[in-house]
Amino acid sequence: xxHSSWAYLSNYLIYSAMAVxxxxxxxxxxxxxxAVRAPEGPxxxxxxxxxxLDYSRTERVARIATAFMILGFLLLFAGVVAxxxxxxxxxxGNMYEFSITGALAFCGAxxxxxxxxxxxxxxxxxxxxxxxxxxxxxxxxxxxxxxxVPALKSTWLVIHVSAAIVSGGVFLLANTIAAAYLYLDSMxxxxxxxxxxxxxxxxxxxxxxxYRLVAFVFPLWTFAVIAGAIWAExxxxxxxxxxxxxxxxxxxxxxxxxxxxARVTVGWRGRKAAxxxxxxxxxxxxxxxxxxxxxxxxxxxSGL
Amino acid sequence: xxxQEEVTEIGGVSALRFLWRQLTSMRTALILLLLLGVFAxxxxxxxxxxxxxMKVREYFVNDPTLATWMDRLSLFDVYGSPWFSAIYILLFIxxxxxxxxxxxxxxxxxxxxxxxxxxxxxxxEFHQSWKASGSELENARSWLRKKRFRIQxxxxxxxxxxxYLRETGNLFFHLALILILIxxxxxxxxxxxGEAILSVGERFINIPxxxxxxxxxxxxNDRSLSPFTLTIDDFQAKYDSLTNAPQDYxxxxxxxxxxxxxxxxxxxxxxxxxxxxxxxxxxxANGFSPIVTVRNKAGDVVLQGAIPFLPQDANLTSIGAIKxxxxxxxxxxxxxxxxxxxxxxxxxxxxxxxxxxxxxxxxSIWKGDLGLxxxxxxxxxxIDTSKMKQIGLNSLKIGETFxxxxxxxxxxxxxxxxxxQVVRDPGKIYALLGAIVAILGLLxxxxxxxxxxxxxxxxxGTIEVAGLAKNAAPGLEKEIAELVTHLQKERT
Ligand code: HEM
Numbered sequence: 001x002x003h004s005s006w007a008y009l010s011n012y013l014i015y016s017a018m019a020v021x022x023x024x025x026x027x028x029x030x031x032x033x034x035a036v037r038a039p040e041g042p043x044x045x046x047x048x049x050x051x052x053l054d055y056s057r058t059e060r061v062a063r064i065a066t067a068f069m070i071l072g073f074l075l076l077f078a079g080v081v082a083x084x085x086x087x088x089x090x091x092x093g094n095m096y097e098f099s100i101t102g103a104l105a106f107c108g109a110x111x112x113x114x115x116x117x118x119x120x121x122x123x124x125x126x127x128x129x130x131x132x133x134x135x136x137x138x139x140x141x142x143x144x145x146x147x148x149v150p151a152l153k154s155t156w157l158v159i160h161v162s163a164a165i166v167s168g169g170v171f172l173l174a175n176t177i178a179a180a181y182l183y184l185d186s187m188x189x190x191x192x193x194x195x196x197x198x199x200x201x202x203x204x205x206x207x208x209x210x211y212r213l214v215a216f217v218f219p220l221w222t223f224a225v226i227a228g229a230i231w232a233e234x235x236x237x238x239x240x241x242x243x244x245x246x247x248x249x250x251x252x253x254x255x256x257x258x259x260x261x262a263r264v265t266v267g268w269r270g271r272k273a274a275x276x277x278x279x280x281x282x283x284x285x286x287x288x289x290x291x292x293x294x295x296x297x298x299x300x301x302s303g304l
Numbered sequence: 305x306x307x308q309e310e311v312t313e314i315g316g317v318s319a320l321r322f323l324w325r326q327l328t329s330m331r332t333a334l335i336l337l338l339l340l341g342v343f344a345x346x347x348x349x350x351x352x353x354x355x356x357x358m359k360v361r362e363y364f365v366n367d368p369t370l371a372t373w374m375d376r377l378s379l380f381d382v383y384g385s386p387w388f389s390a391i392y393i394l395l396f397i398x399x400x401x402x403x404x405x406x407x408x409x410x411x412x413x414x415x416x417x418x419x420x421x422x423x424x425x426x427x428x429e430f431h432q433s434w435k436a437s438g439s440e441l442e443n444a445r446s447w448l449r450k451k452r453f454r455i456q457x458x459x460x461x462x463x464x465x466x467x468y469l470r471e472t473g474n475l476f477f478h479l480a481l482i483l484i485l486i487x488x489x490x491x492x493x494x495x496x497x498g499e500a501i502l503s504v505g506e507r508f509i510n511i512p513x514x515x516x517x518x519x520x521x522x523x524x525n526d527r528s529l530s531p532f533t534l535t536i537d538d539f540q541a542k543y544d545s546l547t548n549a550p551q552d553y554x555x556x557x558x559x560x561x562x563x564x565x566x567x568x569x570x571x572x573x574x575x576x577x578x579x580x581x582x583x584x585x586x587x588x589a590n591g592f593s594p595i596v597t598v599r600n601k602a603g604d605v606v607l608q609g610a611i612p613f614l615p616q617d618a619n620l621t622s623i624g625a626i627k628x629x630x631x632x633x634x635x636x637x638x639x640x641x642x643x644x645x646x647x648x649x650x651x652x653x654x655x656x657x658x659x660x661x662x663x664x665x666x667x668s669i670w671k672g673d674l675g676l677x678x679x680x681x682x683x684x685x686x687i688d689t690s691k692m693k694q695i696g697l698n699s700l701k702i703g704e705t706f707x708x709x710x711x712x713x714x715x716x717x718x719x720x721x722x723x724x725q726v727v728r729d730p731g732k733i734y735a736l737l738g739a740i741v742a743i744l745g746l747l748x749x750x751x752x753x754x755x756x757x758x759x760x761x762x763x764x765g766t767i768e769v770a771g772l773a774k775n776a777a778p779g780l781e782k783e784i785a786e787l788v789t790h791l792q793k794e795r796t
Contacts, residue, residue: 146544150553150574212778219746226739234575237497237586237727239735240488242383243355247348254341258334264775265330283341291348 006086007145011138013079014100018134020072021127027065028124031058032196065123066114072130073107080104086145092161093148095292099137102288103130105169109213113173117209121200125176156231163224167217168284171256174213175281178274181206185271207270210277211263218256225249248287255280327394328401336395343391347382350374354381396485403478410471417456418465421758428758428770430784436767440791444759444769447790453757461760470774473748476741483738490731493523497728503593503610503721508534510583510726530583530728531562537569539720541590543658548619550658555587555722582730589723591615591622594641594665597714598628606631606711612721613641614685619655625687626667626713627674634674635710636687639667641718653699662701665715669696669708753777757784767791 080101084091091097110126113119148157185203187193193200201209228249233239240246259276262268268276326332351359360380363371378385425431444462448455453464498518502508510532512518538556543549555572561580570578577584593610600606606628613624626637645664646656653666672692675682682688696708700715754774761767769788773780 146547146549149550153552154575156575208778215750219743219750222746223743226743229739230736231575233732234577235586237577237584237588237725238729239732241355242347242352244348247344251341251344251348254337254344258337258341261330261334261337266334 003086003088003145006082010079010082010086010145013075013082014134014138017072017075017079018131018138020068020075021131021134024065024068024072024123025127025131027061027068028127031062031065032121032124034058062120066120069107069123069127070111072127073104073111076100076104076107076130076134083145087148089148090158090161092157092165093146093152094141094143096137096141096143098161098165098288098292099133099141101165102168103133103137105165106130106133106172107169109166109169109173113209113213117205118201119209122173122176122180125180126173129172129176151235154231154234156227156234160224160227160231163220163227167221167224168288170213170217171221171252171281171284174210174217175278177206177210177213178277178281181210181274182271182278185274203270207273210274214256214259214277214280218260221253221256225253244291245287248283248291252280252283252287255283324401327398330402333395333398333402336391336398339391340395343388344382346379347388350379350382352380352382354383392485396482399478399481403475403482406471407475407479410468410475414468414472418454418463418756420456420458421461421463421760425758425760425768425770428772430781431768431770432784432788433766433768434792436761436765440767441759441761443791444787447787448757448759460762461758463756463758465754465756467752467754467774469748470752470754471749473745473750473752475745477745477749480738480740480742480745483741484735485738487731487733487735487738490734491521491729492731493521494528495521495727495729495731496524496529498726499588499723500726501612501721501723502534502536503612504536504539504719505610506536508536508724515726524728528728530580532580532583533560533563534558534578534585534724535567536722539590539722541658541720548657553587553590583726583728586725586727587722588725589615591620591721591723592641592643592660592663592718593721594624594639594663594715595717595719596626596665597716598626598631598635598711599714600631600711601709606635610719610721612684613639617655618658619644620658621651621653621655624685625683627676627687629674629676631711633671633710634692636670636674636689636692637667637713638670638687638689639665641665660718663718664699664701666699667697667713668694669698669710669713671695671710753779755780755783757787759787 080091080097083097083100087093092101107126107130110119110122180200181203184193184197184200184206187197188203200206228246229239232241232246255276259273259280262276263273351363353360360371363374363380374380378387382388422428426433441460441462445455445457448462448464451466453466454468456463496519498515500508500515508514510529512526512529535558536555537558538554540552540554541550542552544551553574557570557572557578558567559570559578559580560567572578572585572587574587577586579585591613593612595610596607597605598607607626607630611624611626613622615622620643622641624639624641626639628635628637640653642653642655642664643660643662644655644657645662646654648654653664670687670689670692672689675688675691695710696706698706698708700706700713702715702717705712705714755771755777757769757771757780759767759769769784769791771780771784
C-alpha cells in the first residue's frame with residue numbers, strides 16, 4: 001500500500017468510528033431515557049431503589065451501547081495507527097492528529113475505568129464528546145498526512161506527546177465526572193433525584209472517583225511536562241522559557257497540585273473540590289484549543 | 305515601665321510566631337499554589353520582553369500611556385516581576401517551613417513502632433469479631449509479617465501499620481521541588497546565552513565579540529566562557545518537494561575544545577546540539593548569504609564578501625542590506641533575495657521554494673550618507689536612506705554584473721548561513737535530578753496506601769480485627785477480608 005492509500009484508509013476508519021459512536025450515542029440515550037419509566041411491583045423493605053425501578057428492559061440496549069463504544073474505540077485506534085503509517089512516523093504532528101489521538105485516549109480511559117467501576121451511565125457524555133472532537137477534527141482541523149518538520153523529529157516527541165495525551169484523556173474523564181457530580185448535587189439540593197438519575201452512582205462515589213482519576217494521572221502529567229522540558233532543552237537550548245504553551249502546562253500542573261492539596265491536606269470534598277477540578281481541567285482545554293490556534297510562541301504545530 | 309516593655313517584646317515574638325504558623329499552614333499553601341497558577345496567566349496573554357520584544361514595542365507605539373503603566377506593573381516581564389517572585393518565594397518558604405519539621409517527625413516515626421491498640425476497636429472501619437480458637441494471634445502475626453506490616457504487640461493484641469512510603473515519597477516530592485528551584489536559580493545566576501550568525505566557511509571563536517547578541521547571568525563573567533572554536537564546514541537543508549516543509553537540517557562543523565586541541569568533525573542537528581561541558585551549541589535558524597563584489601568607477605574592489613539576508617517567509621524570501629561605506633560617495637543596496645524566483649501579484653518578487661534553484665538578487669541602489677558614524681546602532685538588514693538618493697534599480701542572477709554611474713556590482717555566488725545559539729546552564733542538571741526525584745516521590749506517595757490493622761484476642765475468648773486507612777484510601781476492606789479468611793481457614 002502507498003502512503004496515500006494508508007491515509008485514505010485512516011480517513012475511512014475515522015468516519016466509521018464516528019458512525020459507530022453515533023450508534024453508541026443513540027443506544028445510550030435510549031437507555032437513559034427509558035430505563036426507569038415503569039416502577040414495577042410494591043416497594044419491598046431493604047433496597048428500595050432497585051426494587052422500585054426497572055432497568056431490565058433497557059439492559060440489552062445498554063450492553064449493545066457498550067459494545068459499540070468498544071467497536072468505536074477499535075476503529076478509531078486502527079484509524080490513528082493507519083494515519084501514523086501513512087506519514088511514516090508517530091501520528092502526533094498536527095492538531096488534527098492530536099485530536100483524534102486525544103479522543104482515543106479519552107474513550108480508552110472510559111473503557112478502562114468501566115472495567116472497575118459502574119460507569120456505563122457516563123457513556124452518553126463520552127460518546128457525545130468523542131463525536132464532537134472527531135467532528136471538529138475532520139472538518140476544521142484536517143490536514144493531509146505529511147512528514148514532520150525537523151523540530152518535531154525526536155524520540156521525545158513520542159514520549160512527551162503520548163504522556164500528555166493519555167493524561168489529557170484521563171483528566172477530561174475526571175472532569176466529566178466532576179461535572180456530573182455538580183449537576184446531580186444541584187438536583188439533589190432541590191429534592192429527590194429525577195427518576196432517570198436514580199441509578200447513577202451516589203455523590204460520594206462520584207467525588208471519590210474523580211479524585212482517584214486525578215491522583216492516578218497526576219504523576220504522568222508531571223512526567224509529560226518534564227519530558228517536554230527535556231525536549232525543549234534539546235531543541236531550543238532552554239528547558240523552560242515561559243512560552244504560552246509551557247505556561248499553560250505549568251498552570252494546569254499547579255491547578256491539579258492545588259486540587260490534590262485541597263483534598264488531602266485541607267479536606268475539601270464535594271462541590272468545592274469538583275469546581276476546582278473543573279477549573280484545572282479547563283486550563284488543560286484552554287491550552288489545547290486557544291494556545292494551539294491563536295497563541296504565539298514556539299509551539300506552533302497545529303498546522304493551521 | 306519595664307514590665308510593659310517586656311510585654312510588648314513577648315507580643316512581638318508571639319506575633320512573629322503567629323505569622324510563621326500562618327505562613328506554613330496548609331490553607332496558606334493552597335492559596336499560594338492557586339495564586340501561582342492564576343498569576344502565571346497574564347504572561348501567556350500579554351507579549352513578554354524575553355520572547356517577543358517586537359510585540360512589546362508595538363504596545364509602546366500604539367498606546368504609550370497604557371504601555372508605560374503596564375510596564376510599571378511588570379506586565380511585559382511577568383515571570384521576573386516582583387509580585388510573581390513574591391508568590392513563589394513565599395510558597396517555597398512555606399514549603400520549607402512545612403516539610404523540614406515533617407521530615408524530622410517522619411524520621412522519628414519511621415523508626416518507632418505503631419501506637420498501642422486502641423481500646424474500642426469496634427469504632428474502627430471494617431470491624432469484625434468471632435470466637436477465637438487459639439492460634440489466631442500467631443497466624444495473624446506471621447501473615448502480617450509476611451506482608452511486611454510493622455508490628456507492635458502487647459497483652460494479646462497486635463497493632464500493625466504499613467505504608468510509610470507514602471509519607472516518605474511525599475516528603476521527597478516536596479524536597480525535590482526545592483532542588484528544582486535551586487537548579488533554576490543556579491542557571492539564572494551562572495548561565496549565559498548568546499547568538500551568532502555564521503556563513504558557511506566562517507569561523508566562530510567563543511569570545512564576547514563574536515556574538516551578535518549575548519546575555520549573562522548576574523554571577524557570570526567573560527572568563528567563564530568555554531574556550532572552544534568552530535568552523536562551519538557545510539550546511540544541508542532538505543525540503544519536501546510537495547509541501548515545501550523542511551525535512552532535515554544538517555550542519556557539519558570542525559570543532560576544537562580549547563586552543564591547541566585536535567580539531568574534530570562534528571554534526572549539529574535541530575534536536576541534537578553539540579556540547580562542550582555545560583555549554584551547548586544549538587542550530588536555530590538558517591538563510592542565505594549572497595556573495596557580492598562591488599567596484600567603484602575606477603574598477604577597484606570596494607566591497608567583497610558574503611552578506612547574510614534575513615528570511616521573511618517559509619520559502620526564504622529574504623531582505624538584506626549591502627552597505628559600502630568605503631566608496632566615495634558611500635553606496636547602499638536595499639536588497640531582497642529569492643532562492644527560487646517567482647512572482648506574486650501583491651508582494652512582487654517572492655521565492656516559491658526554499659532551496660536555491662533559481663536564485664535572484666533584487667536591489668535598489670542609493671548613494672549619499674549611510675549614517676554609520678552617527679553612533680546610533682543600525683540593523684544590518686536595513687539601510688537608513690533618509691540622507692541618500694536612489695540612483696538605480698535592478699536584479700541579478702549568479703555570475704551577472706550590473707554597472708551604474710558610480711561603479712558596478714557582481715552577484716558572485718551564495719552560501720547558506722546558520723544561526724547558532726550558545727547556552728551555558730550549569731543548573732540544569734540539578735533541575736533534572738529534582739524532577740526525577742519528584743516523580744519517583746509522587747509515585748511512591750500516590751500509589752502507597754497507609755493503613756493500620758489491629759488484631760486482638762479478648763479475655764472472653766473473642767477475636768477482633770479492625771483497620772483504618774489514611775485518607776480513606778480504598779482496598780483495606782479487601783485486605784482485612786483476606787486476613788479474616790486466612791485466620792478462619794486455619795481454624796477449621
Ligand atoms: C510548590 C508548591 C507545592 C506543590 C506543587 C505541592 C504539591 C503537592 C501534591 C501534588 C501533593 C499530593 C501528592 C502526595 O500526596 O504526595 C501534595 C501533598 C501534600 N503537600 Fe504539597 N505541594 C506544595 C507545597 C506544599 C506546602 C507549602 C506544604 C505545607 C504547608 C505542603 C504540604 C503537603 C502535605 C501535608 C501533603 C499531603 C501529605 C499526605 O497526607 O499525603 N505542600 N503536595
